[in-house]
Amino acid sequence: MISVAWAQAGPATGPSLLASLFPLLLIFIVFYFLLIRPQQQKQREHQKMIESLKVHDEVVTTGGLIGRIVQVTDRVLTLEVAPNVRVRVERSYVAARTRPAAPEKSKDKEKDGPK
DSSP states (O other): OOOHHHEEEEEEEEEEOHHHHHHHHHHHHIIIIIIIHHHHHHHHHHHHHHTTTTTOEEEEETOOOOEEEEOOOSSSSEEEEEEETEEEEEEEEEEEEOOOOOOOOOHHHHHHHOO
């Protein structure tokens, strides 16, 4: 009698392929927008900051050194961390710019004086 009941039930059909892949696809989309995309944007901003570094900018390295840039090359920055104490650091190890270089005053404005 049990074999007759199984025979009458017909073929077992599961959920469609799309319905079974939907949760996995949804997890990947959420993972992309919450983790991957923000990390890529942060990396792009850091790269722009590193490329825009110039002399007299004050920076913090990933190791925690705080110093003012005194020399810039393609890959290496020379930081002055104390009077007459200079350290060479690779650009990629700069974590943040704490203070940009002060803008230079034009000499024309200094000659004219305040108006």
